Amino acid sequence: MVEPVGNHYVVARPVYSETLFDEEHEKLHRYHKTFWDHLKLCFRCSPQRVKRIALRLFPVVSWLPAYRFREWILSDIVSGINTGLVAVLQGLAFALLVNVPPGYGLYAAFFPVLVYFIFGTSRHISVGPFPVLSLMVGGTVIRLVPDVVAANGTSTNTSAIDEERVMVAASVTFLSGVFQLLLGMLQFGFIVIYLSQSLISGFTTAAAVHVLVSQLKFMLQLPVPGFNKPFGIVYTLESVFSQITKTNTADLVTSLVVLVIVFVVKEMNDRYKAKLPTPIPIELIVTVIAALVSYFVNLEEKFNVAVVGKLEEGFQAPVAPDIGILQKCIGDSISIAIVGFAVAFSVAKVYSIKHDYTIDGNQELIAFGLGNIVGGSFKGFASSTALSRSGVQESTGGKTQIAGIISSAIVLIVILAIGFLLAPLQKSVLASLALGNLKGMLMQFKEVGILWRKDKYDCIIWVVTFLAAIFLGLDIGLATAVAFQLLTVVIRSQIPSCTVLANVGRSNIYRNRKDYSDIYEPEGVKIFRCSSPIFFANVEFVREKLISAVGFNPLRVLRKRNKALRKMRKMLKKGELQVTPVCLICVANHTQESDEELDNNRIEELDQPTNMTELPIQINWSANLPPGIIVPRVDIHSIILDFSSVSFLDFSAMRVLQKTLKEFVRIDIDIYIAGAHEGFLDKLERCGFFDEEIKPSMFFLTIHDAVLHILLKKDTASSPKLKLAQNKGSGNDYKIIPINGLRSREGTV
Template sequence: LYSCSPQRVKKIALGLFPIVSWLPVYRFREWILSDIISGINTGLVAVLQGLAFALLVNIPPGYGLYAAFFPVLVYFIFGTSRHISVGPFPVLSLMVGGAVVRLVPDDIAGNGTSTNISAINEERVMVAASVTFLSGVFQLLLGILQFGFIVIYLSQSLISGFTTAAAIHVVVSQLKFMLQLPVPGFNKPFGIVYTLESVFSQITETNIADLVTSLVVLLIVFVVKEMNDRYKAKLPTPIPIELLVTVLAALISHFVNFEEKFNVAVVGKLEEGFQAPVAPDVGVLQNCIGDSISIAIVGFAVAFSVAKVYSIKHDYPVDGNQELIAFGLGNIVGGSFKGFASSTALSRSGVQESTGGKTQIAGIISAVIVLIVILGIGFLLAPLQK
């Protein structure tokens, strides 16, 4: 029989709420400055990735900010890794986007009026939120049932192969934004082939301004990231090239008026503040069980793999079952507030760790940065090209 001794209750509480064990022993004077610097850098990257990855989900960019905010708050309380950055992950975004396009395809857009497009976007947001909610439920159940060990049976080669293949799909899915072509979503076997066929059949209609901007940004980011890697021992902190490029691109687009002069696609107005929480759509849940299970397992496998790397590097334990619970609750809360599936992005976690992040205090600071954008300064990103 299980006893309910104070010692056992304490052990269960510490296991379920890891924050109780590490926050009271937080070395404020030693770590707070590093966590603040790391959190600011990570938060800025999270904002940009949230906007970008929302496009993979086929929903308006602003909803990516919700995915970069709510799961972070939940993970701060329930997570066991000190260094991973929780939020949107391109592979999961693409998987959610597949379900979104299948249930709300492009061809139902009809005459393409602004009213109709707005209704389509609302429907797609609801699908993404419902799929995310259900994947969170599956993760939570797996955590409660102590299924964290399943990651042992997912080999590194399997995860690497899957993420590499998904990365190719991510690149191909971005071509329509780089070239500004009306390419529909193809959620069927060999969809990547149909996407490429659609791109090349319309290649003569490419928006040159968008293409040039994309190539210049790719070149600059690639070169600076190589410099960051090569000279990381000499640099006090990596050059925040994503932030610098975003600020510069937004300023140029605004003052040159790219949208009107060159007819480029921009992020546009972001809704300020939060929307009321919503219940998942039962009809969507019934049609997305398979998608949600896949998203739940892949999201956990990737996040735990990254968490394990940092736990070994910095010599502290991470609990697979507790990670399932943390991500499950994060996706349930995020889906309720119209966000989409979260995990951890290796690049964003790399920023959090390499800029001095010591604990998930850095994660909370990054969430504050996202919050500031949501509540007040999102309009500054409106002229940014997609």
């Protein structure tokens, strides 16, 4: 019974052990499904199940019929046009990161959008090229088709290299799509949880630095080869600075002017976004002006600047991936697949929370997988979602993926009709536009200080991820970061927080005794908490912490007691000890014997429970013992293990725990386990944990139940700290009253 009394509460109930509580309240033994039950359920077929699967696989069928045409169509059109213009420019710019001709970036901005419209579950993300993925694909391209540095290189050779690079980019994109599709079909959408926000932040920041360095050759127009190997960024910078005197001044000036304008206007868009009806399309404005200036001034001939050149009109026929290339880029494809999904899912999650709808991680994997398969087949490169482009789609009023279809229509117009207008555009302008989209990622450097103050483990993960990705490359760096992050999880779980608890405020609340001054510790009772799962990697650490908390090693005490019993038996036989009604008295000098002689190679016997059946009296180990017999003093009689934070216990830990508990029980210390989660006892019974020494009755619902049980058992009713008012006829019921005493009891035992 629970009764509110002002801002206090009064609880009247018996002291419960787990078994007593289950018996009294008739616990139901529910049937738990086995693996085969779940497997049968997966393969069960019914019309309703087929319908659910179809709707989940094709989300467009669910939301398109419910589309509010009159309310949303205008917003989606405006958003789609703005997003499409940005997608065109980013597609051209990010193609430079992939080391393929700019026109292929338009394919990457077109096909995945169409696929995502049908299969995707997010309403607001803009699918297409993303600088981090583009750089990762570009790294694979450079590794398999390296730059040919030759002064007499012909256009034929350049064209052949470009074709080969396009094929590599398409193949690695296709394979990454296959991996994403398989992961989605196998319901592995949860894989993103292994990439923490700190890891993603550090990785994308490092990728932004790589993008910055990789674009220097276009901004300065220098013949810098690609380096896709550890410390490649160092070699790239060395190559840039060794040729810095060959910089094309026109490209440098253009790059700096464009970069400053883009940064300033983007800052204005952020600062005045509440007042602006739509963000200023500065990328489009700069691109149009730069193309016009380049065309009318004829910068290509006068200043020898590098331009985009003629873009191929229309689409090329789909191609099958090169099997030889696929065999060489399996690892790269896995990294690209995971990073692409992690970034896209993170952005989609933000918008789904903001606009109150759900997204399906497994379906997102399928959508991006199919998008990359189709995009790779048409010679595009890997797609995800660019943060800035998705921000444009959402901030300009986009409601659904209809905006994505409109944006793909803009890209289609450029591919089919007006791509030739971009021919005079300088590549340095595209490089500056690519850098202009890195502000958000580069600003993540500020997170280091914040993380250090909030969580040092996360800060270390960020720094290690950043440094690994910078110096080892994005692919090896990502693998290193994931391995390091998992290592920190192992370290944290291997060294769990273990504390000794005490009663606080004479209530039923138990906290770390070091944190409070108003505490009460029952005499002879230790309350030990482990705030972590206990498994093979940390069970020995937990055992050592428990031994440290109680102040003695139970196995050592047990062996000392058994050795003492051997000595006393020998002394009784020799007449060196005399029995009195109270104790044993030494009546003769005892010949000292070494422990090794007493052991006599029977160490196993010393680990068994103490046996006093042959002695005429029971030995009180806390009293004075005969001379020459020394046994460590034990000042506690009960230990309570708080298992409320122990979510699981594996078999290896179970064996060690059982052995440890037996060691305590054999030296007459009562063990109690409190707060174990439901099903804990069932698992222990299945694993044969219980025997004559370790019994289910040691489990209690709460720490306080165990404490009250101990106090009653040890007859501490007269303790000044505990007010136990006896009242015949009320059984074991207690009323918890937060007043001066620890508890007030109603009834007798």
